[in-house]
Each structure stands twice: as structure tokens, then as C-alpha cells.
Amino acid sequence: MTATDHDRRPGGRWAGGAARWVIVPLLSLGALGVMSAASALWGAQAPVSSAQVTSGTFGLSATWSSAPNLTGILPGQSRDGVLTLQHSGDGTWRYRVASSHTGTLRPTLTETFYAGATCTGTPVASGALSAATLPRGGSAQVCVRYTLPANAPSGLQGATSQITLTASAENRPS
Amino acid sequence: MTRTRRRLLAWPLVLTLALVLTGGAGAAAWWTASQTVQATATAAVIAPATNIRCTTTGGTLTRTATVAWNAAAQVPASYRVTIRSGTTVTTTTVPGTQTQLVISQSLLGGLLGSILDLLLGGAVLNVSVQAVHSSGWVSVPTGTVGVRNAPLLQAGIVCA
Numbered sequence: 001m002t003a004t005d006h007d008r009r010p011g012g013r014w015a016g017g018a019a020r021w022v023i024v025p026l027l028s029l030g031a032l033g034v035m036s037a038a039s040a041l042w043g044a045q046a047p048v049s050s051a052q053v054t055s056g057t058f059g060l061s062a063t064w065s066s067a068p069n070l071t072g073i074l075p076g077q078s079r080d081g082v083l084t085l086q087h088s089g090d091g092t093w094r095y096r097v098a099s100s101h102t103g104t105l106r107p108t109l110t111e112t113f114y115a116g117a118t119c120t121g122t123p124v125a126s127g128a129l130s131a132a133t134l135p136r137g138g139s140a141q142v143c144v145r146y147t148l149p150a151n152a153p154s155g156l157q158g159a160t161s162q163i164t165l166t167a168s169a170e171n172r173p174s
Numbered sequence: 175m176t177r178t179r180r181r182l183l184a185w186p187l188v189l190t191l192a193l194v195l196t197g198g199a200g201a202a203a204w205w206t207a208s209q210t211v212q213a214t215a216t217a218a219v220i221a222p223a224t225n226i227r228c229t230t231t232g233g234t235l236t237r238t239a240t241v242a243w244n245a246a247a248q249v250p251a252s253y254r255v256t257i258r259s260g261t262t263v264t265t266t267t268v269p270g271t272q273t274q275l276v277i278s279q280s281l282l283g284g285l286l287g288s289i290l291d292l293l294l295g296g297a298v299l300n301v302s303v304q305a306v307h308s309s310g311w312v313s314v315p316t317g318t319v320g321v322r323n324a325p326l327l328q329a330g331i332v333c334a
Contacts, residue, residue, distance in 0.1 A: 157219045
């Protein structure tokens with residue numbers, strides 16, 4: 001039976017066409033196998049130590065190295081705290097610190113972030129990504145200043161707020 | 175070329191495109207880690223004066239009411255003394271080191287004029303004290319004491 005005869009049979013065009021889509025790749029793979037076998041004739045082998053591939057790790061701890069004393073704060077007063085971020089794992093990283101709160105005091109009590117252990121220099125916006133990329137396993141300090149404005153209303157006496165700072169590290173190329 | 179063949183030819187292209195797109199997105203994803211710390215903030219409360227009391231002093235024709243109080247736990251910048259009768263209110267301020275105020279007709283005359291008129295008309299004036307911090311925050315008032323015009327045959331102001 002010729003290919004022409006095969007194609008002429010009812011339904012034969014579909015069967016024959018599908019067969020070609022299967023056969024041609026198989027033949028190609030077969031050819032590659034032959035070539036591989038042929039190249040082995042010319043190749044040289046040397047043992048290499050087995051390589052173990054593992055995924056990296058990436059972690060962050062955030063602690064107050066100097067917790068701010070925010071008890072009994074008065075209008076016009078500022079209180080500082082220093083947050084230490086410690087990276088663990090692999091990869092270079094950058095960080096951001098954002099704040100959330102509950103309670104009635106915090107909307108009036110202002111919060112300002114500074115890169116470093118002292119609340120000096122140019123403030124960093126809450127939630128902004130740190131300017132510098134830090135090495136693996138490195139640490140960073142963030143100074144946080146809380147200020148109750150001088151014009152805070154007297155009705156805020158005894159008001160409280162629970163403040164939560166969320167420090168996030170992101171793996172970034174150096 | 176039949177529709178079936180066109181579909182068969184199209185699949186590898188679709189798969190290749192999908193691999194390229196998803197592979198690129200995977201490479202761009204960052205590792206992230208986060209942790210939270212907390213702090214509790216509490217605004218100060220201005221300590222009030224306590225134990226407000228009134229003592230009538232002076233001779234029969236020069237009665238005065240001396241209103242005194244115990245100092246606040248933290249010495250304030252000043253004390254605000256409020257004198258009230260109904261909706262009429264006036265205030266005077268004394269230094270934070272002072273813990274009494276002699277209420278006389280001359281004092282009332284120098285304050286809101288109608289206060290003295292009310293007193294002379296027989297009304298009882300209620301006196302309370304608040305500690306005032308240098309920031310401007312004021313404490314809650316102490317309790318109140320009353321003063322009134324001296325009865326017949328006397329002159330001045332006495333404790334009610």
C-alpha cells in the first residue's frame with residue numbers, strides 16, 4: 001500500500017496526519033539518541049562530586065533594642081525608641097517599616113522614622129523601602145520618634161493607643 | 175490545511191509563550207519576611223488639687239471667705255479657680271505654689287461684674303479649683319465649696 005492509497009481511504013487523511021505528528025518527533029528523538037551515542041565514542045568522562053541543591057532561607061527578626069517609654073506623655077514632648085532588624089538567611093535585602101494602631105491617642109501622637117540608632121537627619125516615610133541594600137545576615141536600626149504636639153487638646157488626657165510596627169524585609173539584588 | 179491541523183500547529187506556540195511568560199514572572203518574585211513589634215502609648219493625666227475647703231475669716235464688718243485646697247501631686251504651673259452661679263461663670267488664676275484664695279467683694283468686683291451682683295442678691299457662688307500644667311492641659315475640678323454674702327449686721331463674704 002502506498003502513501004497515496006492510504007490517504008485516499010475514508011478517514012485515512014486524519015489517521016495518517018496524526019500518525020505523522022507522533023512519528024516525526026519520535027524519529028527526531030531517535031536521531032538525537034544516535035548522535036548522543038556517537039558522541040560518546042569521542043567523549044571522555046571524569047567523575048565529579050555529587051552536587052546537592054537546596055533552597056535558600058530568608059528570615060527577619062524585629063525587636064526593640066530601646067523601647068520607647070510612651071507612658072504619661074504630655075503635649076510638646078517627644079519619646080524615642082530604636083528598632084533593630086536582624087536578617088537571617090540568604091540574599092541581600094532591603095527593609096520597610098510601617099505602622100498601624102488602635103485607640104484614640106495615636107491619631108494625634110505623631111510618629112517619625114529615621115534610619116539609624118538616633119532620631120536625627122532626614123526622616124524616612126512610613127512604609128518606604130530602605131535606601132541601602134544590606135548584606136546577607138546583616139542588621140539595621142530604625143529610630144522611631146513619637147511626639148505629642150503642643151496643641152494636643154486637654155481632652156486627650158489618659159487616652160491610649162496600641163501601636164504595631166510591621167518590619168518587612170525583601171530580597172533585593174545588590 | 176484543515177482546522178484540526180491548524181489547531182495542532184498552534185499548541186506548541188501557545189505552550190512556548192506560556193512558559194516564557196510564567197518563567198519570567200517567577201524570576202521577578204522577591205523573597206519577603208516580616209515581623210511586628212508593639213508599643214503602648216498613654217497620655218498623661220494632670221493631677222488635680224484635692225480637699226477643697228472654705229473658712230470664714232476676718233472681723234464682723236470685714237468678713238472674707240478663704241478657699242484652700244491641698245496641692246496637686248505634681249506642682250502645676252498654676253491653679254484655675256472657677257466661681258459659678260448658675261450659668262454665670264468667671265475664673266481667676268493663682269500661681270502653682272499657692273494653695274488658697276481669699277474671696278472678697280473687691281476680688282469679685284474685679285471679675286465678671288454680674289457675679290458680684292448675684293452674690294449681693296443673695297445667690298450662693300460655687301467655687302472649684304483645677305490644676306493647670308505648663309502645656310495648658312488642666313486637671314479635673316476638685317469638689318466645690320459655696321460662698322455667699324454675709325448675713326445682716328455683718329459685711330463681706332462668708333462660707334455658705
